[in-house]
Amino acid sequence: MTTPDTARHTPNSMDGNPTIDERANHCFGCGPANPQGLHLAFTTDTSNPEAITATCHFQLDRMHEGPPGYIHGGIVAALLDEAMSKLNRPLNVLAMTRHMEIDYLRPVPLYQPLVLIGRHLNRPAKDGTPGRKLFHQAEIQHPDGTVLARSKGLFIAIDEKLLFAAGITPPEA
Ligand SMILES: CCCCCCCC(=O)SCCNC(=O)CCNC(=O)[C@H](O)C(C)(C)COP(=O)(O)OP(=O)(O)OC[C@H]1O[C@@H](n2cnc3c(N)ncnc32)[C@H](O)[C@@H]1OP(=O)(O)O
Known part of the structure; x- marks a missing residue:
């Protein structure tokens, strides 16, 4: 009889009251514990709070191929x-x-x-306080600066009470 190796995806250390960081260890994009993940490592620049950036230098191989010699479009979306x-x-x-x-x-x-760069665009205020909608953009660039793919995104801030209800605590400061 064979049983699924659930521990590979959900180690015992995650039982109990894991933090969101522990959960994110298996994130396909950036989780160090995901053997099939992209293992993206970002550097954030907050020197201009109005235009925060996150930058990652990366290179992929045929594991992520779409058109011959090129990255699959779904993976491009995941990167952005x-x-x-x-x-x-x-x-x-x-x-x-x-x-x-x-x-x-x-x-x-x-x-x-290649270079992957995310840029914060804005977070419109609602009733005088920061709203729950965050607008960002991202680009994948060739080292010569040519933009190969570009995205715009709307992110919705999650109420931390929902995380507590799910048994997950917020990230460490
Ligand atoms: C916690 C750490 C996670 C790290 C994640 C890394 C990034 C990811 O890949 S996340 C995975 C992919 N995303 C998901 O799985 C999210 C699935 N979606 C959800 O769970 C829910 O839709 C959720 C929580 C995002 C928002 O739900 P809900 O609060 O009901 O929002 P909803 O009312 O539908 O929309 C929010 C606002 O966006 C607006 N909106 C929706 N679509 C658009 C659009 N295309 N353009 C402009 N505005 C839009 C809505 O009108 C609404 O505005 P308002 O508040 O003024 O009425």
């Missing part, structure tokens, strides 16, 4: 989504993607070092 989502923590919010649109401008090549 990840870059935009990385802007939420510097803004001190937990948020999920509600809507995103993508311009696939050029095929995105495999086996080449």
